[in-house]
Amino acid sequence: MANARLRNVTKRYGDGVALDDFSLDIEDGEFVVVVGPSGCGKSTLLRLIAGLDPLSAGEVHIGGRRVDELSPQHRDVAMVFQSYALYPHMTVRRNVEFPLQMRGMSKRDRRVRAEEVAELLEIGALLDRKPAALSGGQRQRVALARALVREPALFLLDEPLSNLDARLRTNVRQHIRDVQRQLGVTTLYVTHDQTEAMTLGHRVVVLDHGCTQMVAPPLDAYARPANAFVAGFLGAPAMNLLPGTIESDALVLAGQRVELPDALRASIVAWGPAVTVGIRPEAFASAQGGGGGAFVVHADPATIEALGSETLLASDTGGRRVLIRVPGGVAADLPPFSAPVSSFHFFSPADGRRLGP
């Protein structure tokens, strides 16, 4: 158990930069999720921390010890690979005992420890099987067991759920969270799945093109995304991002004039004239009567996706597709939907930066 400090970690490949000047402090026992689209540099980050690839620049400290010059075996880092990377010629027991064996633990202690971890991950009945005889979910748990058995200083997971079917994924996700909280092991978890990003970690790091976009607790990142990329990436369906123009006392959005409430007018006008407006699909509700200070859209009945607990709709407004998400069902004669200005997020069209608080 230890903290981890990453200082200006950079990885260059030929002309390209896979990871650019990445810095992050992970507290002892903290669970940090790194999320981003494929190719954003998140797997590279794990390989650099693990020592599987050399850094181009920067430093990695684990538990107060600088490790970026050490070989992987001396970093006290455990990793769960996307492919699980179980040793196919060894039984589950020998897979789990392998890290202990490499550290010279006696056969007897190894056995006891492996059985403890097997109990924790509910694979006790599988110990004498080979990986080929296991299901995907079982292999996944064996991979976790092998990584956790020696109580690493830092625990790395590279998209560990991406090979599981949807139902299993929910179970294993909760299991991973429980085990991490129970053991208090410092964890860095990489994923492209934003449900995992929202639910697993204490903090989430949003990465794009090798650059950190935001570091925050997941709900904060959802509520106040630092820029348009984070806004569009976290949340499903994605936030609507629309170009808007600010006139003296109103916002023109997709051809519609939206009155600005007195309380917000002064600050919003100062950001103008051009802004990018972000509206979460769930910010919309059935419009009750008229009233200014809201963006009103008419959904296309053909786009209704009724999921029972909620309904997804879309609207083509002023040449833009706007996604809407409302709880429960919708009436047969679709009402207009409106989102109040107070729910809007504003971003600079030039660099995507968040405007205002």
Add this chain to the structure above:
Amino acid sequence: MKRRGIVLLAFAIAGVNLVPLWLVVKQALTPERESFAWPPTWVPHELTLSNFSGAAEAVPLAQGLGLSVGVAVATVISTLALSLPAAWLAARREEVGSRLDGVVVAARLFPTIAIAVPLAVIFVGLGLYNDSSGAGLWLAHTLLGVPFAFLILRAAFRGVPAELEDAAQLDGASPWMTFVRVSLPLVRPSLGAAAMLVFLVSWDEFAYALLLQVTHRTLPPLLFYLSAFGYPGLSSAVAVLMLVPAVVILLLLEPALRSGVLAGSGR
């Protein structure tokens, strides 16, 4: 109908291969006059081991057998020791692999008998020519064996995901332990196949054996002399001795050949 055709074809191919084999065994176990009998006989009339004792009197058979086994076993060891690291490196680093490919293919293009003459001259200078323990021949056979072993083992290492080696290192294994505990066990079937093929390469090798050794000969040149001087019974006896490991290895390799361990290994 189609199936019966395939079965017939299989029998025909097996027959073409097995008839000479049967004749050699028959000639080795029957008196010489039966070998020359006309019309030829297919079933031995009189069984005898005199051809083996005769061959042992005519040529240094026991010494030849010992030398053949010794050189072949040593060749297997040295060839695998050289090929394993090379094949692993070639499988993990494509740029190294393509270069080694060129060297290995080029090495196989030269006729061995043409290289044997300059090699003999070099070995005279080094004191390896006609070495009583076959050290010179062993070196030459290692040169022959490496390309086979390299191609088989490289294909095998390519089948081992690099992530398994990454995982082992993170689990605390040194690079050497990673190789011994993870990579090597996963290529074991191919390693066995390579060892047996290299054994046969050395066991069967004639040109170097003829030109690099004079008085300390392995079995192939001994067989050649007996045959060239007109002793079909004696040479058949030596041939049968030479067939034994080949048949054993064929039986051992059969599952590997069937499972495609040697697929993509060249030749």
